[in-house]
Amino acid sequence: MSVVVIGAGPAGLKACKSLLDAGVEVILIERDSLLGGQLVKQTHKFFGSKEQYAKMRGFDIAKQLVNDIKDHPLLTLKLNSNVVALFDQDDSILVSVYKESHYEEIKATRVILATGASEKFLAFENNDVPQIMGAGAIQTLMNVHGVMPAKEVVMIGSGNIGLIVSYQLIQAGIKVKAIIEASDTIGGYSVHASKLKRLGVPFYMKSTIKKVIGTECVEAVEIVSLEDQSVTTLMCDALCIAVGLSPSYQLAAMLGVKTQYIKELGGDVVLLNDRYQSSHSHCYVVGDASGIEEASAAMMEGVLAGLYCALSLDKKVDESLIEETLKQLNDLRNGPYGQKFLEGQRQMKGVQNVI
Ligand SMILES: Cc1cc2nc3c(=O)[nH]c(=O)nc-3n(C[C@H](O)[C@H](O)[C@H](O)COP(=O)(O)OP(=O)(O)OC[C@H]3O[C@@H](n4cnc5c(N)ncnc54)[C@H](O)[C@@H]3O)c2cc1C
The missing domain is CATH 3.50.50.60 (FAD/NAD(P)-binding domain)
Structure with a gap:
């Protein structure tokens, strides 16, 4: 059984890379014909540090993230494929995919939801x-x-x-x-x-x-x-x-995960632990789908969720990458524009018994 990553934006692409590097079979499902999510339309140069692709244009970042994974033998890529439902099944999750008038069912050992956000x-x-x-x-x-x-x-x-x-x-x-x-x-x-x-x-x-x-x-x-x-x-x-975005978390909600309205994260969000796991422990949520932030944070969350997911499958991962990515994420959020997101996270952590 494979891990299914839903959404090929910066969060989903980075989650795939972590999983593939750890030797996990991955099925990446994207409803669009292009890989990269929001990045494919971003012509401006990004801020931040070199690790966060500073000074690169969004669409070039997308190309690089895709090149990092596209030829990996453990990757199956499904483009123009829309995930329409998730069903809880004993120790797995059944993923229902719609493509060109056909439905396909895929049994996933884990699901990483990286579906981004919708406009208000x-x-x-x-x-x-x-x-x-x-x-x-x-x-x-x-x-x-x-x-x-x-x-x-x-x-x-x-x-x-x-x-x-x-x-x-x-x-x-x-x-x-x-x-x-x-x-x-x-x-x-x-x-x-x-x-x-x-x-x-x-x-x-x-x-x-x-x-x-x-x-x-x-x-x-x-x-x-x-x-x-x-x-x-x-x-x-x-x-x-351009009055804001709402996290696209609805597929996770079909598994009955716990959610809560947290204004600072963009509205209704899935409650997650420190490892991006929802109250359905086989369903992870990352990037804008877990709370509205920015591409740099989405990429780092993708890296981390992929690594934590691989660990949950008893795979060996580079632990120093977890530490390094957590440090970069903290540095990013401790800047002047991260305060709103941190407040949202504080509220999420304040909710008892997420899992
Ligand atoms: C105009 C603009 C400028 C921005 N500028 C910056 C910037 O300078 N720096 C920065 O860091 N961030 C910037 N951002 C924010 C950044 O683009 C997002 O935070 C980031 O793309 C979120 O990444 P993601 O992977 O979570 O979601 P997305 O990039 O939105 O990717 C989600 C993917 O999931 C797919 N998907 C959704 N539902 C399904 C489904 N049911 N089945 C299959 N596939 C599905 C979508 O097609 C999409 O490809 C900007 C955003 C915009 C709109």
Whole structure:
């Protein structure tokens, strides 16, 4: 029986590498035709240290992670394959996979869930008009398919995703009319925000979207101030929504694992022990699926979960890699932007009897 890794983003690819290096047979299942998850659409260079692929572009990091595993004899790769259900079966987990109108069942000794996250949406008047898009969709159109998604975009959300995608829109020759933010502070890194301000992009703080004007497609948006309720109309042909992500943990929930709402981790999450094991000890959860963070952390969690999973199968692993990866992960989270995630983790640890 193999270990099944679901999702070939940075977390899943790194988990595969740890397992394969420990001599474990792995089936990697990815619903997309490309390997790399979110990384394939990230054209910007990453921050951090050399170990965290600093100064490399996201899509190049994806290529490297794939090259590290793709020819391994213990790896079976299933692309364009969507995992639709997990069933608890005695000492194994039955994985139901849908591909090209067929269902396949795979018996797994362990499952590592690395399914990433889904984008949050907003309720407002006329929010079903074409050309209202999530940041992930607009990024895929531009950076994966080479399609110019619009001429003038209004961005909702000033977190890192809103800021980075705004910059990429400008690089593609698209005008970013404004960035709208409900809070009084910019959510993303100031280095990204400063770049946009220098390029003349206005930020509307303490404001939100009131409605979209247009029937066939977006023609303009009305923005409302949350302070004095004043309304501003901005002409544009697309609205991009970047208001956060929710962990995609639902497959694990089908096994009856314990979950809890933890705001700092992005909403409902699976309760995990220090080894990324859920209350169903054969099901591990890593990366954005376990709590919203970033690719560097997702990769390190993938490394660790793969190693812990291999240990649970009595395989020999490089223990120094566990120590080194834990140290890097702690260093990353102890920086100024890791505090929110650490608070989420504290809350998770406060829940008694996870397993
Ligand atoms: C615009 C943008 C900019 C970012 N910039 C940075 C940055 O500069 N630095 C940084 O560290 N992070 C950055 N991030 C965050 C980073 O991309 C994510 O945190 C990271 O990709 C999470 O990795 P993951 O492997 O958990 O999930 P993902 O990368 O989302 O991968 C999940 C994979 O699972 C697959 N999948 C999901 N469900 C199923 C299923 N049922 N069956 C089969 N396959 C499935 C998906 O298709 C996907 O390939 C950015 C994100 C965005 C959107």
